[in-house]
Amino acid sequence: MSALRAQPISIVGAGLAGSLLALLLARRGFAVTLYDRRSDPRSTAGAAGRSINLALAARGIRALQRARVMPEIQPLLIAMRGRMLHDRLGNCELQRYGRTAQEVIYSVGRTALNCALLDEATRHPQVEARFGQACLGAKLDADVLSFRDLVSGLTYEKPLSPAIATDGAGSAVRVSLAEAHAIRAHAEVLDHDYKELTIPAQGGRHALDPAALHIWPRGGFMLIALPNIGGSFTATLFLPRTGATSFDALATPARIAEFCAREFPDAVALMPDLVHEFSAHPLGRLGTVHSEPWHVGGRVLLLGDAAHAIFPFHGQGMNAAFEDCLVFDDLLGEHAHWEALFEDFEQRRRPNAEAIALMSLENYAEMRATVMDASFKRQQELAFELEGRFPDRFIRRYSMVMFHPEIPYAEALRRGAVQAELIAAIDREPERAAALIHERLPRIV
DSSP, X not given: XXXXXTSOEEEEOOSHHHHHHHHHHHHTTOOEEEEESSOOTTTSOOOTTOOOOEEEOHHHHHHHHHTTOHHHHGGGOEEEOEEEEEOTTSOEEEEESOSSTTOOEEEEOHHHHHHHHHHHHHTSTTEEEEESEEEEEEETTTTEEEEEETTTOOEEEEEOSSEEEOOOTTOHHHHHHHHXXXXXXXXXEEEEEEEEEEEOOBTTXXXXXXXXXXXXXXXXXXXXXXXXXXXXXXXXXXXXXXXXSSTTTOOSHHHHXXXXXXXXXXXXXXXXXXXXXXXXXXXEEEEEEEEEOSEETTTEEEOTHHHHOOOSTTSOHXXXXXXXXXXXXXXXXXXXXXXXXXHHHHHHHHHHHHHHHHHHHHHHHHHHTGGGOHHHHHHHHHHHHHHHHOTTTOOOHHHHHHHOTTXXXXXXXXXXXXXXXXXXXXXXXXXXHHHHHHHHXXXXX
């Protein structure tokens, strides 16, 4: 690793993955410069309506523990023990995430988390963070990164090798590599968009149970709400872009008010600024990014959303990116050359990125529709029972993803498919449960 440490590293994107990666690299003695087109989030307010609240789970926590920042992050977290489902009559039902009190996920504000990570990274003298710097892309023929200073308007170049792009789903670095035909990249865009709204605090307190992720599942669409420190909730409406029931159809204040009052009456009663926010906040697009390869030799690497952005419906986008940082940190101790490290990183992470992308899309159908089905609830009850009876063999797929970072995403997807077949078989022949599980599911090591 000493040969690697001799080279300063450019990280394009000072968001969550970029700031955590910079911190991990600084702890190993690397000199790092972070570039970001935004103003420093520690001195400016985030843009309204642009950031789906984040769910921090075990994979992300493990990476933050590696970076030794959990004591600073802990005050930003609100534990959520399950999904609170709201029907059209305002009735609520809690579906727990895990079997034990420790199996929870945490709501966290994106900006607060980003600021905490930047603070910790820039405490290291070898980390420089430069904001207001728009990356114009990588020029492979000249081996440089091109930037524009958004204050002065001047463009300039920095050495490319080695560079790591953590500049998100719309990565300028990825786009430039694709335009140069160095990689292949495309986005799978969902025909549903999202819009953020607010359930404000009431007397400084949460208007809903803060220990749950609230969902208003409506079949073809849904509203969700995650608690914030301070008593508010960030609510997000996921809805088709076009059609009879769509964002396009909600073109007037009257239609917005009528639709929301009909579909989410108990939420609307808590949202005094609903129509104004709905009209003022921008629509967000949802997509999965596919790119191959993730690196060009040992010169530049795509990491996190820049390489493999996913739909937000499993709450794993941030966690997957943080796990990328953890794996990258592990590999720093195994390689003496960037090209071998970048190649090994992609081989280890690509199957898992593809697996969580698939599971995230599947989870959207579950959250907006399946959770209310009697057959789904019966299967969930059986899965919880089997997890209790055979804890070394049967772990629900959701639990593997959220609470078991030692199980790779790809393995969770594979075992989850086997377990789905077993649940159907055991539901028909419960007396064969032990035999079927021992036959089909090896012990989890």
